Amino acid sequence: MKVLVINSGSSSIKYVLFEMQDSKVLTKGIVERIGEASAEVTHSVFLKGEEVKEKYEREVANHVEGLEFVVHLLTDSKKGIIHDKGEIVAVGHRVVHGGEHYNHAVVVNDEVKARIEELIPLAPLHNPANLQGIEVAEKIFPEAIQVAVFDTAFHQTMPAASYRYPLPNELYEKEKIRAYGMHGTSHEYVSKQALHLIDKPVDDSAIITIHLGNGCSMAAIKGGKCVDTSMGLSPLAGLMMGTRTGDIDPSIPFYLGSKLNMSFAEIDQMLNKESGLKGIAGSNDMRDVLDKRSAGDKEAMLAIDMYVQRIKKYIGAYIAEMGGLDAIVFTAGIGENSDEVRRLVCEDMAFLGIDLDEKKNRERKAVNRSIHAVNSKVQVWVVPTNEELEIASQSRALLGQVTQKSVH
Template identity: 60%
Template sequence: MKILVINSGSSSIKYQMFDMNGELVLTSGIVERIGLEVGNISHKTFINGEEKKVVKEFPIPNHKVGLSEVVNLLTDAEIGVIQNPDEVSAVGHRVVHGGEYFNETTLITPEVEAKIEEVIPLAPLHNPANLEGIKVCTEIFSSAKQVAVFDTAFHQTMPAHAYRYAIPEELYKEHHVRSYGMHGTSHKYVSAKTLEYLNLPKEGSKIITVHLGNGCSMSAVKDGKCIDTSMGFSPLAGLMMGTRSGDIDPAVIFFLEEKLNMKTDEIYNLLNKKSGMLGLTGFSDMRDVEDKINAGDAQTRMARDLYTYRIKKYIGSYIAALNGVDAIVFTAGVGENDTAVREEVIEGLDFCGIKLNKEENSLRKPGIREIQAEDSNVKVLIVPTNEELEIARQAQDLIK
């Protein structure tokens, strides 16, 4: 069974194709700069252990043109992995927001598309692009099942006291203002992998997953289900991130508006794209941050302290929410690769019996790794995330 996974953005399309017999990646790529004067496609195939790469530049006015070229590459006589689009059994779509309508992977129908469109106000930057990818793929891969995998679905198991805000009831009932969370596909994948790796039964398990990339979020996972997560109504809440502020006193927004005469869109842009690590240091890439710290820059040192302190605070609150913890799991680009961040997060948690093996933490090895000290009462793991594979698995399970 061949499954194509699509992550459709406003001006880009990321994709991977899997042969689910062995869960092999056959091809992956990205279509970029859609709608601009010149777009590009970077496409890789993996055949018999050999990687081949193709890069093309040409005008890509819309998603249909971009995906049509992807099909040409997938069926190319020399580097193709299928002979025609009908060989694709399913297309798994990453959909950022499903509101309260979807708590599991869903076969896409016109009614489902309508619900995705209905919750666009909850994810105005993402859902329109996700929906566009669905519409184009439905036309191009007409024989395939179209499957929606929602970023918010894993968090729909949160109890009301975790997802509700202390604001007037009608704002929730009439306008669905509540915490939804994001990165659910990643949190689900790594928490399940952790249970499997540690041979822990779901029942009674307590895991904290720490997804650190340019976007950052954490989840408290009990009995294999999410009971709390750091992102909220939007991806802006929670941890400090590459360009997002994370948690902030709402009165700051009123101050910016009233005292500095900033408009709503300016404040939105400031908090989402000009804040976080970028706002404090001028850099959003943690490798640049590390270089500045090593050069003795005090401001950058403070910024990373703020970054790791926020994570540590959430760990403490989630230990309380879970009434203990079996494992703390780091994942995503920063979580998997930044040794200093992991060390600073775990430092000072020994009162909870959480201790790090600094030597093991400093090593770079592939796959799942344990990095806790021998006398640690809690496992500390690095679990590489694979959201595309998780989407493919969920699509396969659904159509089966």
Template identity: 55%
Template structure:
């Protein structure tokens, strides 16, 4: 039962083909720089002999050309993993924004495509690219059901006290202005993994999940459901990120426009592309910033302290929201690999039942599950590698199963 998972960005396609029956990856890769003078494709196929890697560079005009080449490689006479495109039983698509309409994975038809298109104003950088991937995949794999898995869906269980803003109701009723939250596929996946590690069903577990990459968000999960999350109407809110500011005084936007004469487009670029760790230090890679801190750079030290301080505040807030926390989970590139971030974020939280073991934290192996709390810590602290593609594949398979 091969299921192809696609994550179509504005100039990229990330893909992975799963054999669901044997629970293994058959092939995976990335097409990037679509529409630029020189595009790149990296492909891996897996069999009993190991991985077969291929890399190509040439102009890739559009998503259709890129995905057509992916299909050719999946069927390649030497490194192909399927004999016919008809073997693919379904295609699962990551769709960033599902608004309030979609709280579950959904089989795609004309009405669903129209709804995703209607939501473009809420995700102008992402939903159009997601739609492109859906349209091209429908052409190339016409026999396969197409399934949308929405990044916002997991957060549709937020209560109104968490998702409403204290502004006139008409903006919610007429424009849908509310907290939507993002990274939902990742938060759902790692929260389920945490419950499994605790030996309990997700419905009996309260966890805080911290997805820390270039984009960052943190979520309070009660009984398997998201009840609060740091990103808001857009992915700009919440934690300090690589290039995004995270939470700021909303009046700062007014000041930037009225006092400094910045346009909305300039403010948008400033807060989304030029702020966060990049704005504080001139770099957005925490590894580089940590090296500068070790060399005595005071600005780098301050930036890392601010990053961890904001994260710590949210951990404390979500502990209050949940009342009882069974596990704190770190995931994504920074969360999985930056022991110093985990250490700073958890320092001083013993009063909340969170205590790290310094050695276990520092020695946590890359790409593997790790349990890093100290003996006697009331709250388990886990490092869990996220796997959004696997979660999408599982949700896609669930849709097929429900349809019989």
């Protein structure tokens, strides 16, 4: 059973083809610069455990041409993985915002597409491209079921006390202004992995997942369900990130407008694109900031102190909220690869039962691994995220439901 996962951006298409019998990646790639004079296509095939990567430059006028070229690569008689596109039984789509409508993956129909379009104001940079990817895939793969997997879905189990803002009721009731959270597919995947690893009944578990990439978020997961998360109405809230502020005094935008005469667009640009690590240390790449910190750069030192302090603050808040903690899980680019960030986050946390094994923490392995000391009351894990596999798995599950309904 083959499932294709698509993450469609405004000028790109990322894709991964899975053989779901053993959850094996057959091929993956990305089509970039769609609509420009020369698009770039990177296509990888996995043969006998090794990745064979090829790059192409060609004109790709739109997403239809982009996905058609992907099909050509998948079915190429010499290097292709499949004989015919009909072998793909499901196409799973990453959709950023599902609002309050969806707390799980759904088979795409006209109503679902209308909902995704309706939510464009809450995700103006993502939902339009996600919807376009779905509509293109429907034309290219007419026999496959199309599945939408929402980044916001996993967080829909939050209680109202977590997702409501203390604003007038009508702003929630009419405008649906509330916290939705992001990175839900990643948090869901790594939390499932962690719940298998910590050897504790799911219903009695309390874990914190920490997704640290250029965008950063955390989730409090009790009994296998999300009860709180750091991002809010948009991905701007919560932790300090590569270029985003995270939580700040909400009066700051008003001050910037009245005192500095900045427009809404300029303030939005600054808070989302020019702040965070970049705003303090001059770079949004954690590796660069850590190197500058090691060389004695004061701004880099401050940036790391701020970055770590905010993660610690959320850990403390979530422990209080859940009434305890069994495990912390680090994931995504920084969370998986920066032993120094993990060390700093867990430093001086022994009073909360968090005790790191320095040697384990320094190991570099792309596998699930524990990094806590033997006597640590709270387990600490590194779990590489795999959002594409989670999307494929949810798509396969829906395919089974559709098949059963058709039989009955």
